[in-house]
Amino acid sequence: MPKDASAPTLAATDPANHARTSAGHAESQPSRAPRLKTPEIVKRVFDRFPLRTYEACELPQGRTSSRDEHALFVFTTQADAKAGRSSYNPGCLKWQAYLRFQGLDFVTVPSNNHASPSGALPYLLPAEATSSGRAPIPSTRLQRWLKDGDQSGAKRPQDRGSGEGRPSADNQMRYDAYLSLLDHKIRNAYLYTLYLCPSNFDSIARPLYVDPSTSNSLARLTVSIQLRDAAQAELLKQAATIDAEVLYQGSCQAFEALSELLGEGRYFFDEQKPGLFDASVFAYTNILLDETKTWKETRMLEDLRQFGNLVKHRERLLQQYF
Amino acid sequence: MAAPLGSGDDGIFEQLRRKQGAKVLEEKARAAEAEELARAEKAQRRLGDLISSNSTLPCTISNIHIIGAKHTRPGFLRGIFDPILSANQDHPYTLAEAINEVSRGVSKLHKLDIYQQPIPLSITRPDPTNSSSTPTDIDIYLNLREKSRILLKTGTDVGNAEGSAYVNALGRNVFGGGETVNLNAALGTRTRSAYQASFDTPVLSNPDLRWESGGLASSTQKPFASHEEVLKGGWTKLKWAPEGGGAHEFAYNGVWRQVTSLAGGASPTIRADAGDSVKSSISHVWARDQRDNPLLPTRGLFRKTLLELAGWGPLQGDVAFAKAEVEAQSALPVPIPGVQGETGVSFTTGLRAGLLYPLPLGLESESKPSRINDRFQLGGPTDVRGFRLSGLGPHDGSDAVGGDLYAAGSANLLFPLPRVGIDRPFRLQAFVNGGRLLALKRSSGKGNDSENVKQAAVSTVSELGNGLPSISAGLGLIYALPMARVELNFSLPLVLRKGEEGRKGLSFGIGINML
Numbered sequence: 001m002p003k004d005a006s007a008p009t010l011a012a013t014d015p016a017n018h019a020r021t022s023a024g025h026a027e028s029q030p031s032r033a034p035r036l037k038t039p040e041i042v043k044r045v046f047d048r049f050p051l052r053t054y055e056a057c058e059l060p061q062g063r064t065s066s067r068d069e070h071a072l073f074v075f076t077t078q079a080d081a082k083a084g085r086s087s088y089n090p091g092c093l094k095w096q097a098y099l100r101f102q103g104l105d106f107v108t109v110p111s112n113n114h115a116s117p118s119g120a121l122p123y124l125l126p127a128e129a130t131s132s133g134r135a136p137i138p139s140t141r142l143q144r145w146l147k148d149g150d151q152s153g154a155k156r157p158q159d160r161g162s163g164e165g166r167p168s169a170d171n172q173m174r175y176d177a178y179l180s181l182l183d184h185k186i187r188n189a190y191l192y193t194l195y196l197c198p199s200n201f202d203s204i205a206r207p208l209y210v211d212p213s214t215s216n217s218l219a220r221l222t223v224s225i226q227l228r229d230a231a232q233a234e235l236l237k238q239a240a241t242i243d244a245e246v247l248y249q250g251s252c253q254a255f256e257a258l259s260e261l262l263g264e265g266r267y268f269f270d271e272q273k274p275g276l277f278d279a280s281v282f283a284y285t286n287i288l289l290d291e292t293k294t295w296k297e298t299r300m301l302e303d304l305r306q307f308g309n310l311v312k313h314r315e316r317l318l319q320q321y322f
Numbered sequence: 323m324a325a326p327l328g329s330g331d332d333g334i335f336e337q338l339r340r341k342q343g344a345k346v347l348e349e350k351a352r353a354a355e356a357e358e359l360a361r362a363e364k365a366q367r368r369l370g371d372l373i374s375s376n377s378t379l380p381c382t383i384s385n386i387h388i389i390g391a392k393h394t395r396p397g398f399l400r401g402i403f404d405p406i407l408s409a410n411q412d413h414p415y416t417l418a419e420a421i422n423e424v425s426r427g428v429s430k431l432h433k434l435d436i437y438q439q440p441i442p443l444s445i446t447r448p449d450p451t452n453s454s455s456t457p458t459d460i461d462i463y464l465n466l467r468e469k470s471r472i473l474l475k476t477g478t479d480v481g482n483a484e485g486s487a488y489v490n491a492l493g494r495n496v497f498g499g500g501e502t503v504n505l506n507a508a509l510g511t512r513t514r515s516a517y518q519a520s521f522d523t524p525v526l527s528n529p530d531l532r533w534e535s536g537g538l539a540s541s542t543q544k545p546f547a548s549h550e551e552v553l554k555g556g557w558t559k560l561k562w563a564p565e566g567g568g569a570h571e572f573a574y575n576g577v578w579r580q581v582t583s584l585a586g587g588a589s590p591t592i593r594a595d596a597g598d599s600v601k602s603s604i605s606h607v608w609a610r611d612q613r614d615n616p617l618l619p620t621r622g623l624f625r626k627t628l629l630e631l632a633g634w635g636p637l638q639g640d641v642a643f644a645k646a647e648v649e650a651q652s653a654l655p656v657p658i659p660g661v662q663g664e665t666g667v668s669f670t671t672g673l674r675a676g677l678l679y680p681l682p683l684g685l686e687s688e689s690k691p692s693r694i695n696d697r698f699q700l701g702g703p704t705d706v707r708g709f710r711l712s713g714l715g716p717h718d719g720s721d722a723v724g725g726d727l728y729a730a731g732s733a734n735l736l737f738p739l740p741r742v743g744i745d746r747p748f749r750l751q752a753f754v755n756g757g758r759l760l761a762l763k764r765s766s767g768k769g770n771d772s773e774n775v776k777q778a779a780v781s782t783v784s785e786l787g788n789g790l791p792s793i794s795a796g797l798g799l800i801y802a803l804p805m806a807r808v809e810l811n812f813s814l815p816l817v818l819r820k821g822e823e824g825r826k827g828l829s830f831g832i833g834i835n836m837l
Contacts, residue, residue: 046826049814054789056820057716059591060723060761061691067590114582115596125590135587214640216600219578223598 067128070104072096073111073136074122075209081108086322088208088293090190090283092122095139098279099124100321102146112213143276171269175277178261178268181254182280188235189251189300190284192244195231199296252303259307266316274317285314377418382408384448384459386424390466394436395498401527402430414458421445424462431466433529436495438467471495479508485832486510500524504536514550516540530563546712546722547694548588549596552580568610576639577601579695589718595694602639603632617802617834618736618749619653620668626650628676632696633683641696642683647676651837656735666744667737672755672837674705675729677783680762680775688770692762697724700759701823703831706730707755708794708813713823715759722823723761727782729791730757732837736800747802751809755837756793756817758786793817794824808832 038046074092076085087093087108099106106124116123118138124145125136137145194205201224210223235242258281262268268277287293288301289311295301305311386403404410406423415423428441444463448455473492478485486508493503501523508516520536537556544551555577563569581596588596606629613622626649633642649672656667676698680689699722700706701713712722732755738744762775763782796813809831815824 046814049826050816050818050824052790052817054817054819057725057759057822058761058763059716059718060697060726061764073593111593112597114580114598115584115593117584117586117588125593136593213598214578214600216578216602216639219598219600222578 070106070127071109071125072099072106072122073109073115073125075112076108076110077212078110081110084108084322086286086318087122088287088290089121090187090287091120091139092283093286094276094279094283095122095124095142097274097282097317097321098276099142099146101274101279104146110212175269178258179277179280181257182284184238185250185254186284188238189247190288191231191234192242192247193295193297193300195228196235196242197297201228203294203296248299248303251300255304255307255310259310262309262313264309267313274321278313278317281310282314282317285310286318289314373418373421377416379417380414381417381420381458381460382414382456383420383424383462384408384455386427386462386464388464388466390468391437393468393471393495393498394466394500398499398527403427417460420460428464430527430529431464434495434500434524436469436500438469441466469494479510486513486516497523499527500529512543512545514541514543516542525560530565532561534559534561545585546699546710547724548585548592548721549581549694550583551695552582554578555601567612568608571605571607573605573607575601575603575605581694587720589721589723591718591723592694592721599640599693599695601632601641601696602637603630604637605630613651613653615802617807618747618800619651619670620655620664620666620736621653623653624649624651631681634681635684638684640683641693642681642689643692643696644679644681645676645696646679647674649674664744665738666749667735670732670734670736672732672734673730674757674837676727677779678726678762679779680726680770682772689772689775690770692726694724697726697761698728698759699724700728700730700757703809703811703829704833704835705755705837706732706757706792706794707753707798707809707811707829707831707837708796708815708825709792710823710825713825714757714792714819715822716761717821717823725759726762727779727786728757728759729786730837731755731791739799749800749802751798751800751811752796753798753811753813754793754795756791758791760785790817792819792822792824806832806834807836809836 072092072095074087074096075089076087076092080086080088084107087096096108111121113120115121116138117136118140120139123136123138124142126145193200195201205227206220206224209227210220213223214220232242235247239246258268267274268281269275271278274282285304288295288304383406386407388399388403391399406427408415424443428443431437431441432439442465444465446461446463448459448461450457471494473490473494475490475492476488477490478487487510488506488508490507491505495501496503501521504518504520504522506516506518510516516538517540518536518538520534522532522534525531525533535556535558539554541550541552555575557573557575559571559573561569561571578598578600580598581592584592584596607626609624609626611622611624613619613624616624626647628645628647630643630645631637632645633639634644651670651672653668653670656665656669658665658667678692678696678698680692682689698715699712700715701709701722702711706714712724714722715725715728716723732753734751734753734755736749736751738746739748739750742748760782763778763785792815794813794815796811798809798811798813801808810828811831812828814826818824
């Protein structure tokens with residue numbers, strides 16, 4: 001009985017501890033020595049401390065986004081984020097577009113890989129009001145998070161289900177095959193053309209990925225080298241040598257296949273609404289066809305331009321959702 | 323033997339052995355020491371008498387012979403001893419002056435830390451048959467023994483609240499001019515890895531004016547703010563120790579910092595600061611230590627100031643601010659009525675404060691808010707005891723996000739342990755310490771132009787006086803190791819702010835520089 005009575009006192013007189021536990025952070029717990037049973041009298045004396053507790057200190061004015069909206073952390077510029085424009089990174093744009101398609105209300109926040117829990121963007125920080133708290137959600141768990149309907153507080157995605165982007169079960173194999181075209185053929189050619197074509201690296205990758213991180217030229221040089229090395233390593237994982245011609249032909253064939261798949265339909269797999277697959281295609285076609293980006297080596301986008309329906313698909317989504 | 327035989331032999335031997343072990347040996351050593359001291363004193367006195375009776379004897383230093391400096395450049399030694407030679411003086415020395423000058427030169431050699439100490443010095447008269455000598459000439463002989471030029475050390479180290487294992491390679495007198503090359507690699511509890519290389523050389527043969535350059539690469543975990551900081555950078559600095567005491571350091575630092583490997587529960591404030599930033603700054607540090615013992619002071623004053631200017635104007639980089647920090651500690655012996663001489667009881671007070679003032683970067687007109695890397699942290703066993711590491715100041719969730727302004731003070735009463743001598747490195751302490759760590763307030767106006775920042779800084783400083791500081795008090799035991807001070811304290815927080823993390827009960831601290 002006395003134990004129960006003392007518990008609320010602890011919470012009331014020790015707001016520091018209280019705040020800690022309510023923040024749900026377990027990390028500092030082990031540093032507290034394994035608790036022996038403290039005699040009741042000692043405990044009661046301890047509970048009197050601190051004798052006085054003031055309001056919390058103000059947080060530093062940082063670049064933090066508003067905390068009552070879902071925030072998707074992506075590669076983007078401050079201006080683009082404010083205007084809600086598309087991210088320039090295919091991996092980020094895929095999810096940005098998908099969440100838009102799903103009708104989720106969110107803001108984009110410029111960020112970088114260091115900030116991500118998984119080491120890669122994008123990730124989503126749910127609004128403070130939702131029950132999942134502020135634990136970040138990496139892109140791999142976004143679909144499930146949407147499905148679980150844990151977005152209370154902010155606007156719920158409307159009409160979920162119909163536009164899931166997932167084809168019926170018998171089409172699953174086809175879906176996977178086309179997805180692998182995107183994830184391998186197109187992605188590899190894109191990695192090559194963006195990072196390993198020196199002219200494109202200078203006109204596109206450097207201003208988008210390197211320059212925003214730091215103003216120091218030595219650090220920029222190091223980051224550039226790291227980026228190119230990473231792209232090269234990624235390509236060498238799948239082939240013994242890096243042959244530009246093979247990569248471009250691969251992506252051209254992939255575009256052709258996708259174009260055939262889309263046919264005269266508005267969206268892939270004859271869906272009524274764009275889904276994840278549309279988002280995945282749009283992620284690449286948008287950055288390639290973006291007029292504000294000056295590609296110096298244009299082989300890949302010229303290949304893409306041959307397929308009018310893919311170009312129209314991109315324009316349709318851009319107009320409708322961005 | 324009065325003792326019963328039963329408990330006999332063993333006990334006696336034991337007793338004998340114990341006595342031999344502890345007291346007798348100690349006494350013997352003490353006696354030997356005293357004898358040695360007396361002998362040295364006598365010799366000193368005899369020499370003193372000899373010199374003082376001849377102190378006004380005019381003399382000229384014609385030659386200084388330096389023996390045993392195999393690896394030292396003659397030109398470098400000339401820089402120290404040439405000015406002493408009478409040929410370079412406009413008036414003759416008296417013997418006392420001459421000895422004084424030479425010993426100043428020798429003390430410079432001592433400071434270089436490349437020769438074994440002490441350096442034996444002898445004075446002779448040159449051969450009078452030598453036609454080039456005059457009757458007043460004396461020759462000086464210095465017998466140097468060089469210290470080993472390469473020193474490799476491995477070991478474990480304790481610093482301010484962290485433990486590490488290190489490998490250290492030291493190259494002494496590398497180019498024969500007292501230059502030092504220092505290579506250091508360490509793996510530790512908080513500093514996951516740190517590599518450092520530095521080169522240090524006296525300027526113009528002056529051991530009190532040194533120039534140092536170096537580079538570092540390190541990776542440090544900051545669990546109190548859910549991230550890891552990776553540093554790569556370099557510095558160059560001029561270190562000057564004027565004769566009156568104190569030491570100055572003028573430095574340029576260039577560091578590329580990465581806030582990376584965030585914990586899963588990292589707060590939005592930390593996430594927003596994740597990534598790269600380059601700090602390019604100039605700084606000045608001045609310190610003067612007049613305490614009798616830096617780890618267990620009983621009297622004296624320690625003062626230190628730091629000024630840093632980053633990113634301003636031509637400095638470039640990604641962050642721009644001016645930073646000022648002051649630190650002071652004073653110690654007073656406390657007399658006890660009825661006790662003659664040193665009581666071992668002392669009262670120390672410490673004060674630290676700092677301000678980080680944002681500046682516009684380069685030619686921009688607005689300043690950017692400070693970053694987690696640059697903001698101050700406060701709390702923990704080496705500053706405000708009775709709080710967790712970085713337990714004071716603004717917290718976003720569980721992350722100590724740091725502040726732009728801090729002030730902390732401490733009052734400690736140290737007294738010797740009963741039945742333990744006051745010369746032993748143990749003390750009991752009773753302390754009260756507290757502090758505030760504040761983020762710069764948001765200015766009322768829009769934007770961050772200089773007028774708004776100034777306003778914000780003023781209102782933040784005035785906030786320091788709003789309410790009591792966060793305070794804790796306690797009792798503890800101090801043990802001063804040769805290189806660091808260890809404390810075991812029992813403390814309770816008295817005043818807190820919400821989010822701040824006090825620590826009730828026992829805490830252990832180890833540090834070099836404690837508040």
